[in-house]
Amino acid sequence: MPMLDVPHATTAEGGETNFDLRKETEAAGITDTLQQLEQELVGLRPVKNRVRQIASLLLIERIRQRAGLASAPPTLHMSFTGNPGTGKTTVALRMAKILHGLGFVRRGQVISVTRDDLVGQYIGHTAPKTKEILKKAMGGVLFIDEAYYLHRPDNERDYGQEAIEILLQVMENQREDLVVILAGYGERMTSFFASNPGFRSRIAHHIEFPDYAEAELLVIAELMLKERGYRFSAAAREAFERYIALRRTQPFFSNARSIRNAVDRIRLRQADRLVSDLDRMLEITDLETIDPVDVLASRVFSGGADVRSAKP
Numbered sequence: 001m002p003m004l005d006v007p008h009a010t011t012a013e014g015g016e017t018n019f020d021l022r023k024e025t026e027a028a029g030i031t032d033t034l035q036q037l038e039q040e041l042v043g044l045r046p047v048k049n050r051v052r053q054i055a056s057l058l059l060i061e062r063i064r065q066r067a068g069l070a071s072a073p074p075t076l077h078m079s080f081t082g083n084p085g086t087g088k089t090t091v092a093l094r095m096a097k098i099l100h101g102l103g104f105v106r107r108g109q110v111i112s113v114t115r116d117d118l119v120g121q122y123i124g125h126t127a128p129k130t131k132e133i134l135k136k137a138m139g140g141v142l143f144i145d146e147a148y149y150l151h152r153p154d155n156e157r158d159y160g161q162e163a164i165e166i167l168l169q170v171m172e173n174q175r176e177d178l179v180v181i182l183a184g185y186g187e188r189m190t191s192f193f194a195s196n197p198g199f200r201s202r203i204a205h206h207i208e209f210p211d212y213a214e215a216e217l218l219v220i221a222e223l224m225l226k227e228r229g230y231r232f233s234a235a236a237r238e239a240f241e242r243y244i245a246l247r248r249t250q251p252f253f254s255n256a257r258s259i260r261n262a263v264d265r266i267r268l269r270q271a272d273r274l275v276s277d278l279d280r281m282l283e284i285t286d287l288e289t290i291d292p293v294d295v296l297a298s299r300v301f302s303g304g305a306d307v308r309s310a311k312p
Contacts, residue, residue, distance in 0.1 A: 051095060058099070082211070106177070141179045220259050224259070
């Protein structure tokens, strides 16, 4: 039976004996980072709980090292699965801050890439591209979005497998200086891992990002408007609730990303409405308030979003 490649545990001699957990957490920036994550993302309770658990594990691991107890370098590569607009990139950024604050990566940076950044178009092109990205990401976090596109078994002339092999080697041999986060749709990531078991064996944390509920999407829209100095009137708020219910059933819905696009278009319509009457004297409330017509003018209410462009 082959031996599992498990990081060797080490024991330091001597060490500290008392630890103030609150001070340790604050000193590492965990408290601030988790609070920031809470403020940035509505809902996603399972994701936030898992991030908190990982942060706790890493904190205790660092304390164990300082206490002189047996410790093994934790495997930190991760998989984020979920639909677009569910906060995967934001969580990756906050995870990098936690890893850096606790000393598990040298730099708190996230290098975000897709297949095009790693895979070349001709023989001899892929290895330099992949190695250049890895060099740039070393000491921090490499976030690979839509990672399943690296593997295209239906194309025998595809060079993605070369990038995969280089990534796997670095994930194994330099895991103490680079954390790789693979992200994408749940079902496609499952198929990707099935076709590339080397990746699954190197991933320690699989985190699933659920879609937002309608009530959460409304809160997200109101927060976005508030940040920009706007607010829904009562009737506009009700209209946007209807908008959400309709838009979620249509093609290419991307959770918070689609809501952001909708908010931008609502602001565009509001501005057009205000400027349409140049003889009107505007008050602050006019500038701040989103009226029902600004929402109801969306084509979602008259037959649905454009299937090709998925414009809200």
